[in-house]
Amino acid sequence: MRNPTLHDVARAAGVSYSTADRVLNQRGGVAEKSVLRVRQAIADLGYCRDISAANLSRGRSYRFVAYVPPGDHGFFSHLRQALLDEARTRAGERVVLDLRDLPPDGAPIPECDGIAMVGAQTEGLGTMTNGLSADGVPVVAVVSDMPGRRLYVGIDNLVAGRTAARLLRIAHRGGPGRILPVVGSLALQDHRDRLTGAAEVLDGHLDLLPPVQVRDQPDRMRRMVGQALADDPAITGIYSIGAGNRGLFAVMAGMARRPFAVVHELTPHSRAALQDGLIDVVIDQKPAEEAARALDALKSIADGEDPVPATITPAIFFKDNLPEDCA
Amino acid sequence: MRNPTLHDVARAAGVSYSTADRVLNQRGGVAEKSVLRVRQAIADLGYCRDISAANLSRGRSYRFVAYVPPGDHGFFSHLRQALLDEARTRAGERVVLDLRDLPPDGAPIPECDGIAMVGAQTEGLGTMTNGLSADGVPVVAVVSDMPGRRLYVGIDNLVAGRTAARLLRIAHRGGPGRILPVVGSLALQDHRDRLTGAAEVLDGHLDLLPPVQVRDQPDRMRRMVGQALADDPAITGIYSIGAGNRGLFAVMAGMARRPFAVVHELTPHSRAALQDGLIDVVIDQKPAEEAARALDALKSIADGEDPVPATITPAIFFKDNLPEDCA
DNA sequence: GCGAAAATGAAAGACGTCAATCATTTTTTG
DNA sequence: CAAAAAATGATTGACGTCTTTCATTTTCGC
Numbered sequence: 076m077r078n079p080t081l082h083d084v085a086r087a088a089g090v091s092y093s094t095a096d097r098v099l100n101q102r103g104g105v106a107e108k109s110v111l112r113v114r115q116a117i118a119d120l121g122y123c124r125d126i127s128a129a130n131l132s133r134g135r136s137y138r139f140v141a142y143v144p145p146g147d148h149g150f151f152s153h154l155r156q157a158l159l160d161e162a163r164t165r166a167g168e169r170v171v172l173d174l175r176d177l178p179p180d181g182a183p184i185p186e187c188d189g190i191a192m193v194g195a196q197t198e199g200l201g202t203m204t205n206g207l208s209a210d211g212v213p214v215v216a217v218v219s220d221m222p223g224r225r226l227y228v229g230i231d232n233l234v235a236g237r238t239a240a241r242l243l244r245i246a247h248r249g250g251p252g253r254i255l256p257v258v259g260s261l262a263l264q265d266h267r268d269r270l271t272g273a274a275e276v277l278d279g280h281l282d283l284l285p286p287v288q289v290r291d292q293p294d295r296m297r298r299m300v301g302q303a304l305a306d307d308p309a310i311t312g313i314y315s316i317g318a319g320n321r322g323l324f325a326v327m328a329g330m331a332r333r334p335f336a337v338v339h340e341l342t343p344h345s346r347a348a349l350q351d352g353l354i355d356v357v358i359d360q361k362p363a364e365e366a367a368r369a370l371d372a373l374k375s376i377a378d379g380e381d382p383v384p385a386t387i388t389p390a391i392f393f394k395d396n397l398p399e400d401c402a
Numbered sequence: 403m404r405n406p407t408l409h410d411v412a413r414a415a416g417v418s419y420s421t422a423d424r425v426l427n428q429r430g431g432v433a434e435k436s437v438l439r440v441r442q443a444i445a446d447l448g449y450c451r452d453i454s455a456a457n458l459s460r461g462r463s464y465r466f467v468a469y470v471p472p473g474d475h476g477f478f479s480h481l482r483q484a485l486l487d488e489a490r491t492r493a494g495e496r497v498v499l500d501l502r503d504l505p506p507d508g509a510p511i512p513e514c515d516g517i518a519m520v521g522a523q524t525e526g527l528g529t530m531t532n533g534l535s536a537d538g539v540p541v542v543a544v545v546s547d548m549p550g551r552r553l554y555v556g557i558d559n560l561v562a563g564r565t566a567a568r569l570l571r572i573a574h575r576g577g578p579g580r581i582l583p584v585v586g587s588l589a590l591q592d593h594r595d596r597l598t599g600a601a602e603v604l605d606g607h608l609d610l611l612p613p614v615q616v617r618d619q620p621d622r623m624r625r626m627v628g629q630a631l632a633d634d635p636a637i638t639g640i641y642s643i644g645a646g647n648r649g650l651f652a653v654m655a656g657m658a659r660r661p662f663a664v665v666h667e668l669t670p671h672s673r674a675a676l677q678d679g680l681i682d683v684v685i686d687q688k689p690a691e692e693a694a695r696a697l698d699a700l701k702s703i704a705d706g707e708d709p710v711p712a713t714i715t716p717a718i719f720f721k722d723n724l725p726e727d728c729a
Numbered sequence: 730g731c732g733a734a735a736a737t738g739a740a741a742g743a744c745g746t747c748a749a750t751c752a753t754t755t756t757t758t759g
Numbered sequence: 760c761a762a763a764a765a766a767t768g769a770t771t772g773a774c775g776t777c778t779t780t781c782a783t784t785t786t787c788g789c
Binding site: 078123124125126127128130131136164166167168169171234235237238240241242245246247248250272275276335355361378383386388389390391393394395396398399 | 458496564722725
Binding site: 090091092093094097104105106109128130131132133134135 | 765766767768769770773774775776
C-alpha cells in the first residue's frame with residue numbers, strides 16, 4: 076500500500092540501512108555485490124526516495140536566482156510577475172526565488188541552487204560548460220536560448236516564424252502578396268530565427284520584403300512602418316517580430332484597408348489592438364507557463380534528476396479566443 | 403534566511419507551540435486574543451507551513467482516482483498515458499494515482515483524497531454538491547465539464563469553436579463560403595458548445611450548413627461527409643468537431659480541390675493528415691497539460707488551498723509548427 | 730473565593746531521510 | 760597467520776510538523 080522506505084529496501088537486499096544509504100547516496104566504500112543487491116532491491120520494490128523527507132532532513136531549500144532584463148512594462152515585466160507568482164505558490168515546497176536584473180558582464184555568480192536567465196545578448200555569467208556556470212551552478216535559459224545552458228525553456232523561434240508565415244499564407248488563400256517583416260534588430264538571434272522560419276514557409280508563395288529594423292521602439296516603428304507602407308502600397312501582410320508594437324497599432328489605426336498583421340506577445344496593447352481589429356493574430360509565448368516550467372526544471376536539476384525538456388507551444392490568439400484575465 | 407517555523411511563530415506570538423498549533427490547525431479551545439496574536443505573528447513573519455514536513459508527519463499520501471472513458475486508442479488513451487506519466491513524475495511527492503474506466507451509474511465512491519474525471523455524459527458519481535461527491539471527496543472535471551464539480555480543467559469549447567471559425571474566416575479572406583460542420587453527436591454538450599462558438603463568429607460572413615452527425619465513427623464520417631460534399635460542391639470549409647477523423651482524411655485524400663479543413667485533437671492520424679496537406683488546422687487541447695493541471699488542482703484542494711482555475715489554451719497546429727515528439 | 734470549565738504549556742513519539750560516528754566483521758595483503 | 764584495509768552494521772540526532780497525553784494556569788459563574 077504505502078511506498079517502500081529505504082529500510083524496506085535494506086531488508087529486502089539483506090543489508091543494513093547504512094549500506095543501502097551508502098549505495099543510494101553514492102557515498103562509496105561498498106562492495107560491488109552489495110551495490111548490485113541494493114540496486115536490485117530498489118528495482119524490485121519500485122523504491123522511490125521520498126523527496127520531501129530528504130529535503131526536510133537536509134534542511135534544504137531550493138534557492139534559485141532569476142535574471143530578467145529590466146523594464147517595468149511589456150513582456151519582461153509579465154515574465155517577472157509570473158516568476159514571482161510561481162515562486163510564491165511554491166513557497167510551501169521550500170522554493171525561494173531571488174529575482175534580479177540581468178547582471179553586467181563578469182558579475183559574481185550568486186550562491187544558489189540554480190539560475191534561470193533570459194539568454195539573448197548577454198554574456199553576464201561568462202563561460203558556461205555542461206550547463207553549469209563557472210561556480211558549478213546549473214543554468215537554465217528562459218525565453219531566449221544561450222550557449223552552454225543546461226536546458227532551454229521557451230518557444231522555438233524558428234517554429235514561431237513558420238507559424239506566422241503559415242497564417243499569412245492562409246490569409247492570402249494561396250494568392251499573391253507582399254509581406255513586410257519588422258524586427259527589433261537582426262543582431263538578435265531570436266529575431267533572426269523567426270525571420271528565417273517565416274522565410275522558409277513563405278518561399279515560393281508570398282514575397283518577403285527586406286526587414287525593417289525598429290529597435291523595439293514604438294516611435295521608430297511608427298515612422299518606419301508608415302514609410303514602408305507608403306512606399307509600397309502593394310504590401311498585404313505585416314509580420315512584427317519584436318517589440319514596440321504600439322507604433323504599429325498607431326499606423327494601422329489610420330488605414331482604411333489594412334494588411335493582415337501578425338505580431339508577437341500578448342500585452343494590454345496588443346490585446347486591445349486585436350479586439351479593435353487593428354491586427355489579426357498575436358503569437359504569445361505564455362510567460363506564466365515559461366516561468367512554471369523554468370522552476371520545474373530548476374527543481375528537477377537540483378534534485379539530481381534529468382529535467383524534461385518541456386517545449387512551450389506558443390499560443391495563437393485571435394480576436395475571438397482571448398483569455399479572460401487581462402494579460 | 404530560512405523560512406520561519408511554527409516554533410518561531412509561537413515565540414513571536416508569546417504563546418506555546420501547542421497553542422500556535424491549535425490555531426494553525428483549527429483544533430479549537432483557544433482564547434480569541436491568542437488566536438489573534440498567533441494570526442498576527444503568522445502574518446508578520448510571513449510564516450508558511452512546510453507542506454513537505456506536514457505530509458511526512460501525517461504519513462499522508464495523495465491518493466487520487468482518475469476516471470477516463472475506456473478505449474485503447476485516440477484521445478482518451480493519450481489522456482490516460484498523460485495522467486500516468488504525470489503521476490509517475492510526482493511519485494516522489496507522495497502522489498498515487500489510480501486510473502480507472504468511467505464507472506457505471508451508482509458505482510461506489512472510492513476512498514481517496516480526490517477524483518479527476520472526464521465529465522460529459524456520465525452520471526457515474528451521482529449527485530454532487532459544492533464540488534464534493536456524496537462521500538465528501540472533491541471532484542475535478544477534466545476535458546469535459548460537468549455540473550457540481552469543484553473545478554473544471556480543460557479548454558473552453560465555445561472559445562475553441564470561435565477559434566476554428568476565425569481560422570475559416572481568415573482562410574476565406576472575407577469572401578463568401580459554405581462551411582460544413584461535422585459533430586459526433588448534438589447530444590454532447592462539448593460538441594454543441596463548439597458549434598455554437600463557431601456559429602457566433604461565422605454569422606454574417608460565411609454560411610454554416612446544418613451539422614452532420616457521425617457518432618465519432620470513421621466509416622460513418624467517410625460516408626456522410628463524402629455524400630455532403632457530393633451534394634454540395636460549393637462547400638469551401640469543413641469543421642470537424644468530434645472524433646472519427648480517419649474517415650474525413652480518406653475523403654480528402656481523394657479530392658483535387660479540397661475545402662479548408664479544421665479538426666480537433668492531435669493524433670498520429672491527424673498529424674499525418676496535416677503533414678500530407680489533407681487538412682489545414684488541428685486544434686489540440688493538450689492532454690499532457692490537462693493531466694498536469696488536474697493533478698495540480700487535486701493537490702491544491704487536498705492541501706486545503708484554493709485551486710487556481712488554470713485555463714487551458716488550446717494549441718493550434720499547422721503543417722509547420724508540429725511538435726517533434728510523436729503525439 | 731471556591732469549584733468547574735476553559736485555556737495553555739510541556740513533552741514525547743512518530744514520519745523517512747540524511748549524515749556522522751564508532752564498533753565489528755570480512756577480505757586482502759605480505 | 761597476523762596485520763592492515765575494506766566493508767558493514769548499529770546507533771543517534773537532526774529536519775518541521777502532527778498528534779496525543781497530562782499537568783498546570785487562568786478565567787468564569789455563583
